[in-house]
Amino acid sequence: MAVPDEPPTGSCMPGDDQPRWPRCPGCGARRLTRCPVCYTAGVDFAWADPAPDGTPIERIICPTCDEVFAPRYARQCEWCGHGFAEGYEPPAPPGPREPVNRRAVAVTLAILAAAAAVVVYLAWLL
Numbered sequence: 459m460a461v462p463d464e465p466p467t468g469s470c471m472p473g474d475d476q477p478r479w480p481r482c483p484g485c486g487a488r489r490l491t492r493c494p495v496c497y498t499a500g501v502d503f504a505w506a507d508p509a510p511d512g513t514p515i516e517r518i519i520c521p522t523c524d525e526v527f528a529p530r531y532a533r534q535c536e537w538c539g540h541g542f543a544e545g546y547e548p549p550a551p552p553g554p555r556e557p558v559n560r561r562a563v564a565v566t567l568a569i570l571a572a573a574a575a576v577v578v579y580l581a582w583l584l
C-alpha cells in the first residue's frame with residue numbers, strides 16, 4: 459500500500475504568502491505595482507529588508523533588476539477596473555503616432571517671414 463505524498467504546505471496557497479500586499483476592494487486581486495527602473499510590473503515582488511536608517515517605509519525588490527523601491531500601485535485595478543485615489547497611470551496602449559503638424563509649422567514660418575519683412579522694412583526706412 460503506497461503512502462500518498464505529503465500534501466503541499468500552505469505556502470503555495472495563492473494570496474496567503476503576502477498578506478501585507480494591498481488588494482483591490484472590488485475583486486480582492488493584488489494591486490499591480492511597477493519597478494521605477496526597468497518597468498517590470500508584478501503583483502508578488504518580494505519585500506525588502508527595512509531601510510538601515512529606520513525609515514518606516516515598506517519597500518519591495520524588483521525581481522528583474524534587484525532595484526529596491528517603495529511600491530507605487532496602478533491607479534486602476536487591472537481586473538475589475540476599480541479606481542483608486544492614488545497610483546500611477548497604467549501605460550496606455552500604443553496608438554497611432556501624431557504626425558507632425560504641418561499647419562503649425564506653416565504658421566510659424568509665416569510669422570518668422572513677417573517679422574523678417576518688418577525688420578527689412580524698418581531698415582529700409584532708416
Ligand SMILES: [Zn+2]
Pocket residue numbers: 493494495496497498520521522523524525
Ligand atoms: Zn526593475
Ligand SMILES: [Zn+2]
Pocket residue numbers: 482483484485486487535536537538539540
Ligand atoms: Zn479589482
